[in-house]
Amino acid sequence: MQMAHTVWNLALLQMDIAIGEPERNYAKLEQMLEQAVAHATKPDVILFPEMWNTGYALERIHELSDVNGERTKALLSAFSRKHGVMIIGGSIAEKKAGGVYNTMYAYDREGRQIADYSKIHLFRLMDEEKFLQSGDRVGQLELDGVPAGMMICYDIRFPELTRKLALGGAQILFVPAEWPNPRLHHWRTLLMARAIENQMFVVSCNRVGISGTTEFFGHSMVIDPWGEVLAEGDGTEQIIRAQVDMGTVPEVRSRIPIFEDRRPHLYE
Numbered sequence: 001m002q003m004a005h006t007v008w009n010l011a012l013l014q015m016d017i018a019i020g021e022p023e024r025n026y027a028k029l030e031q032m033l034e035q036a037v038a039h040a041t042k043p044d045v046i047l048f049p050e051m052w053n054t055g056y057a058l059e060r061i062h063e064l065s066d067v068n069g070e071r072t073k074a075l076l077s078a079f080s081r082k083h084g085v086m087i088i089g090g091s092i093a094e095k096k097a098g099g100v101y102n103t104m105y106a107y108d109r110e111g112r113q114i115a116d117y118s119k120i121h122l123f124r125l126m127d128e129e130k131f132l133q134s135g136d137r138v139g140q141l142e143l144d145g146v147p148a149g150m151m152i153c154y155d156i157r158f159p160e161l162t163r164k165l166a167l168g169g170a171q172i173l174f175v176p177a178e179w180p181n182p183r184l185h186h187w188r189t190l191l192m193a194r195a196i197e198n199q200m201f202v203v204s205c206n207r208v209g210i211s212g213t214t215e216f217f218g219h220s221m222v223i224d225p226w227g228e229v230l231a232e233g234d235g236t237e238q239i240i241r242a243q244v245d246m247g248t249v250p251e252v253r254s255r256i257p258i259f260e261d262r263r264p265h266l267y268e
């Protein structure tokens with residue numbers, strides 16, 4: 001007998017972000033969320049980009065960030081409950097007692113927060129480590145009972161992190177980002193490698209637009225466990241949609257059984 005697989009429709013909100021202007025960014029996000037659920041194919045999971053509330057306004061990040069994520073959490077909880085949709089809420093600048101973190105939250109269809117994750121690898125090229133605190137645990141979660149993982153932007157350069165999530169059972173990885181020019185080749189190659197080597201779906205949402213001299217190219221991607229690109233954005237503000245059939249994961253993993261063939265005692 002054929003087993004029923006979980007099939008999800010995804011919507012990636014590839015938005016422009018106004019640096020240092022949370023009000024504009026919350027308004028933009030709410031408008032794109034409404035647009036995402038108004039479509040004929042209602043999404044099951046919605047993903048946003050990295051640091052969408054403030055952008056990289058690092059010099060003013062203490063004053064601009066969301067205190068304990070309260071404003072963001074209230075918005076995401078109410079929206080996910082109202083529309084019965086799961087949300088992987090990109091990431092925001094979140095102010096806590098220990099400082100400001102680059103944090104993402106996940107919500108189930110009932111509006112419950114089911115996970116959070118703070119970026120663990122801070123990106124020196126953008127001075128993140130001078131202004132932000134790093135998280136101290138990996139981003140594991142379950143969506144509709146399916147094990148999943150989440151990480152943020154620069155984190156994808158650390159294959160050990162994705163492998164840890166995959167060994168923990170993750171079948172799909174969510175990656176919000178603010179990944180700029182001129183490293184489109186790195187972005188696409190690393191995302192595809194993480195999908196192929198871990199035989200999992202990789203779903204990424206990058207921002208578009210220009211902040212100062214930095215240009216963000218979009219190209220949000222949905223990649224299947226065989227490395228096929230199911231959807232990819234261009235450089236404009238848009239919602240990217242794709243359908244994923246989670247049955248592909250066990251199919252690919254049994255075809256080339258890398259998890260059975262590992263010899264960790266030789267390289268761990």
Ligand SMILES: O=C(O)CCC(=O)C(=O)O
Pocket residue numbers: 123126152153154155157178179180183186
């Ligand atoms: O690793 C890169 O090239 C980009 C990373 C980045 O922009 C970030 O983590 O914010």
